[in-house]
Amino acid sequence: MRNLIMKKSLQMAALLGALTLASAxxxxxxxxxxxxETTLLARDLDGNLVNGPEAFYDTALNVTWLRAGSASAMNWSTAKAWAExxxxxxxxxRLPTTHVTTADGSCDYSYFGGTGCGFNPDSSVATGSEMAHLFFQSLGNKSRYIPGTLDDQAGxxxxxxxxxKNLRSYSSWSGTVYAPQSGTAWFFSLGYGSQANFSKDQSFYALAVHPGDVVAVPEPQTWALTLIGLTGLLLSRRRRVA
Ligand SMILES: [Ca+2]
Known part of the structure; x- marks a missing residue:
């Protein structure tokens, strides 16, 4: 009974964590x-080095994160369209994915010995969600509670x-639908280091990822200019030889 009450109050805490805006x-x-600093490699995708990178290749997950998160909070469908x-x-x-370990895709609370739901969810490459890996491993952030306890964690x-850019201390949508309730989808709280499912009608922020290493794709115009430049170089060389 006590366990059930504790579980309910933790569920409530997780939801509050999802909704509380700490700061942008x-x-x-x-x-x-x-x-x-070593696993998120800057990728310039717009051919302009002055304005910095547009994405980061994540060498651990083998995905490329768009540098800028969504500017506003959106319902799940809008967030999915924004990402895609x-x-x-x-x-x-696409939106980041959540790895769900239970057979029916339901919550498996990490603070009760599970892996996928609540505070301190699995952040490993093989079985964790992409945002959990980013939050805990790549950026070294901490969940609200000390793993395995209900005590606040320093820092x-x-x-x-x-x-x-626009990485907010707020919940961010996962592209993974919560299988037991198709009207809900997974999210990760970048404020509390927790994840669960929530109604798709809720407004959360979003991040976008691309499989593999995304390197700059030159526009056709750029190729044409490069060819003209090379041709000119070859011609001038030939003239010099002659
Ligand atoms: Ca750039």
């Missing part, structure tokens, strides 16, 4: 915290946003 962090990355739009001449972008929250 956009600070510089924290050196030495997490692996982001073509960018830099490239299709195939919990989104203390490191790496070099991302």
């Amino acid at each position: 962090a956009n600070a510089n990355g924290v050196p030495g915290q997490g692996s982001w 739009q073509d960018r830099f001449g490239l299709s195939g972008w 919990w929250g989104l203390s490191n946003t790496g070099d991302f």
Whole structure:
């Protein structure tokens, strides 16, 4: 009975965590915290090095994260459409996925010995969700509770946003639908280091990822200019030889 009450109150805490807006962090990355400095490789996708990278190749997950998260909170369908739009001449972008370990796809509370739901969810490459890996491993952030306890953890929250833009201390949609209730989908709280499912009508933020390493795709015009440049170079060389 006590366990049930505790579980209910934790579920409530997880939901509150999903809805509470702590801040819209956009600070510089924290050196030495997490692996982001070596595992998130800057990718310039717009051919302009002055404005910085547009994405980061995640060497651990083998996906490329769009540098800028969504500017606003959206319901799940809108967030999915936002993530899946073509960018830099490239299709195939998507919302991050959640790895669900239970047979029926339901919640398996991590603070009761499970892996997929609540605070401190699995963040491993093989069996964790992509956002959990980003939050815990790459950026070295901490969940609200000390793993296996109900005690607040010093320094919990989104203390490191790496070099991302619009990475907010708020919930972010996963592209994975919650199988037992198709009207809901998984989310990850970048404020509390927790994940669960919530009604698709709720407004959450979104991140976009692309499978593999996305490198700059030159526009046809750029190719043409490159060819003209090379042809000119060859001609001038020939003239010099002659
Ligand atoms: Ca750029």
